[in-house]
Amino acid sequence: xxTLTTKTIRVEALARVEGEGAVNVKVREGQVQEVExxxxxxxxxxEAFLRGRRAEEAPxxxxxxxxxxxxxxxxxxxxxxxxxxxxxVPEPIRRLRRLLYCGEWIESHVLHVYFLxxxxxxxxxxxxxxxxxxxxxxxxxxxxxxxxxxIVTLLGGREVHPVNxxxxxxxxxxxxxxxxxxxxxxxxxxxxxxxxxxxxxxLPLPDFEQDYEFVALHHPHEYAINEGRLxxxxxxDVEVAGFDxxxxxxxxxxxxxxxxxxxxxxNYLVGPLARYNLNFDQLSPLAQEAAxxxxxxxxxxxxxxxxxxxxxxxxxxxxxxxxxxxQDEMPVQPYASVPVRAGAGYGCTEAxxxxxxxxxHVDAGGVIVDARIVPPTAQNQKTxxxxxxxxxxxxxxxxxxxxxxxxxxxxxNYDPCISCSTHFVRLQVER
Amino acid sequence: MAAQDDARLAHGxxxxxxxxxxxxxxxxxxGLLVAERLAAMCLAGVEIKQCDCLDLRLLDLWRADQFxxxxxxLVTGAAPGTIQRVxxxxxxxxxxxxxxxxxxxxxxxxxxxxxxxxxPRQLLLYGIEAGSFDPNGTPGAAVVxxxxxxxxxxxxxxxxxxxxxx
Numbered sequence: 001x002x003t004l005t006t007k008t009i010r011v012e013a014l015a016r017v018e019g020e021g022a023v024n025v026k027v028r029e030g031q032v033q034e035v036e037x038x039x040x041x042x043x044x045x046x047e048a049f050l051r052g053r054r055a056e057e058a059p060x061x062x063x064x065x066x067x068x069x070x071x072x073x074x075x076x077x078x079x080x081x082x083x084x085x086x087x088x089v090p091e092p093i094r095r096l097r098r099l100l101y102c103g104e105w106i107e108s109h110v111l112h113v114y115f116l117x118x119x120x121x122x123x124x125x126x127x128x129x130x131x132x133x134x135x136x137x138x139x140x141x142x143x144x145x146x147x148x149x150x151i152v153t154l155l156g157g158r159e160v161h162p163v164n165x166x167x168x169x170x171x172x173x174x175x176x177x178x179x180x181x182x183x184x185x186x187x188x189x190x191x192x193x194x195x196x197x198x199x200x201x202x203l204p205l206p207d208f209e210q211d212y213e214f215v216a217l218h219h220p221h222e223y224a225i226n227e228g229r230l231x232x233x234x235x236x237d238v239e240v241a242g243f244d245x246x247x248x249x250x251x252x253x254x255x256x257x258x259x260x261x262x263x264x265x266x267n268y269l270v271g272p273l274a275r276y277n278l279n280f281d282q283l284s285p286l287a288q289e290a291a292x293x294x295x296x297x298x299x300x301x302x303x304x305x306x307x308x309x310x311x312x313x314x315x316x317x318x319x320x321x322x323x324x325x326x327q328d329e330m331p332v333q334p335y336a337s338v339p340v341r342a343g344a345g346y347g348c349t350e351a352x353x354x355x356x357x358x359x360x361h362v363d364a365g366g367v368i369v370d371a372r373i374v375p376p377t378a379q380n381q382k383t384x385x386x387x388x389x390x391x392x393x394x395x396x397x398x399x400x401x402x403x404x405x406x407x408x409x410x411x412x413n414y415d416p417c418i419s420c421s422t423h424f425v426r427l428q429v430e431r
Numbered sequence: 432m433a434a435q436d437d438a439r440l441a442h443g444x445x446x447x448x449x450x451x452x453x454x455x456x457x458x459x460x461x462g463l464l465v466a467e468r469l470a471a472m473c474l475a476g477v478e479i480k481q482c483d484c485l486d487l488r489l490l491d492l493w494r495a496d497q498f499x500x501x502x503x504x505l506v507t508g509a510a511p512g513t514i515q516r517v518x519x520x521x522x523x524x525x526x527x528x529x530x531x532x533x534x535x536x537x538x539x540x541x542x543x544x545x546x547x548x549x550x551p552r553q554l555l556l557y558g559i560e561a562g563s564f565d566p567n568g569t570p571g572a573a574v575v576x577x578x579x580x581x582x583x584x585x586x587x588x589x590x591x592x593x594x595x596x597x
Contacts, residue, residue: 115487128539131546139547142487149488159488 005029009392009404014411016116016126018068019418023407024254025388030396035389037381037411039255039418050371055081055340055362056167062358062373066420067160068111071104071152072351073373074165075226076358081167083241084345084362085338092331093169094226096155099324100165101225101349102317103151106144106189108352109272109310109317112415113200114141117307120409121203137199140192144314147189150182151321169335179325186322193315194290200311201294205304206406208391212301212383213265214274217350223282223316224275226349231278232268241346243357247374257418260379267382270354271414272309276300284323287316303387303413310415340366351376353415375420384414447493447551448585449480451503451537457568458511458561461578462502464570465557468582477589489540490549499551500585503537504561504574511562512573514581519554557581 058077063070156162217228249258354376450466524538
């Protein structure tokens with residue numbers, strides 16, 4: 001008689017993530033046998049769309065990959081084309097790009113913290129149910145979100161899928177008077193963001209310390225957002241153009257997104273937790289102080305605490321946006337000229353969910369002949385599976401419903417953007 | 432009952448009409464096109480807005496002290512082009528699965544507005560039954576006629592010349 005007991009944890013459609021994915025975990029006699037973070041959203045072939053298009057179109061075309069982080073796509077694409085042309089944008093434009101990116105971080109982090117992640121720890125099915133008991137919290141979230149929207153609208157031309165970014169800078173730079181209201185909004189948001197850090201820190205977060213290889217951008221003078229070298233806590237230290245040599249992408253049969261890992265190493269983690277661990281010292285004093293008050297150390301290896309880290313980064317983004325506005329130096333020209341040049345261009349910036357890598361080959365006529373786009377969620381897939389494997393291994397005794405619910409939470413720690421990650425899959429046809 | 436409700440809209444008390452939809456998805460453009468028709472009529476004291484998204488930004492479109500009409504494409508199984516009028520403060524819509532913040536259904540946004548005490552003083556939905564949401568498609572003939580009819584219905588309700596309802 002076969003006395004082996006098998007437990008299958010199956011989440012057919014993950015809720016409160018961006019896009020369509022699922023989880024399958026098989027446990028036999030208390031041992032995890034299989035773990036699959038399945039992404040079944042159809043591939044979107046953006047790299048193929050880019051072939052034959054002009055280099056200057058890349059920021060607008062790629063921004064359509066995601067409605068949550070279009071700025072990240074615009075910035076990585078623009079940076080790649082500028083790197084190819086040997087252009088470094090003037091400092092005032094560089095700062096305004098950083099400001100725009102702060103707006104996107106605020107929008108994205110606030111959505112995830114309050115609407116997608118927090119309900120997990122308070123036992124609600126969703127944020128609407130949570131709003132019934134905590135209307136003030138959701139009201140704060142909406143106010144914070146508005147501030148992010150205001151920045152993106154002012155600099156990007158509209159809240160979603162901004163249209164004002166171009167190679168070398170912006171089509172138009174707002175006049176000084178247009179910033180005044182934004183500064184006041186940001187000052188109020190800074191107080192709310194401080195409360196956000198305190199509120200998330202007191203949520204009942206599971207203890208689940210893990211040992212990760214964190215990968216993030218690092219800049220010598222600032223908390224890296226839109227430029228820097230790629231570093232890790234295990235010795236990776238390369239310029240963006242060198243990342244191609246380390247990045248390995250693999251097609252697994254159950255996912256329409258390529259899974260990333262580091263050549264000769266293993267899976268790695270990108271996103272807020274990686275940035276926080278690698279660049280904590282460069283957070284603003286206010287953000288560092290808030291982290292300490294919240295009891296979150298400079299080294300934070302519990303993915304469930306990513307909700308607090310996102311809140312700290314939200315506070316930082318608000319603080320940094322104010323800092324940029326205080327500098328009060330607007331560019332004389334809205335953009336620098338970016339000449340056409342044949343060759344390969346590399347760009348990488350810190351999307352809200354982690355590093356977003358672009359590589360383009362452009363011909364002498366300025367036409368894209370090849371593109372590679374590696375979004376953060378694709379890079380995190382293997383680490384999500386590793387977390388699921390380890391989490392289930394120590395919680396296999398839980399009733400199936402409870403364990404299934406907790407597996408969903410393990411995935412949501414990463415704020416996965418499945419729609420972003422499924423824009424390409426290699427098709428192999430055998431005849 | 433409908434006439435009495437419409438009478439309440441008279442005397443410049445309707446502040447806002449919001450057309451909701453996507454211009455790129457066939458009949459889903461119905462709400463946007465009704466808003467365009469109404470804007471062309473230059474109705475006094477009426478603000479017209481278009482909204483090509485269904486997410487939390489919808490909450491920013493109205494104030495709690497306003498009288499609001501939403502116009503959107505509907506799928507109820509009726510014939511394409513059928514116009515339905517729903518008093519959303521009396522007859523809540525069923526909530527769908529709100530799995531992502533990329534998009535929310537109208538009922539979810541309205542439920543959030545209710546919980547946050549941000550519902551307007553009056554909230555009517557004029558829905559036009561859609562037949563097709565083909566990408567890059569244009570609205571079908573039945574929906575185009577309904578768009579014109581719906582705009583006239585709303586304009587008539589807004590400019591109702593009756594006395595205050597008793």
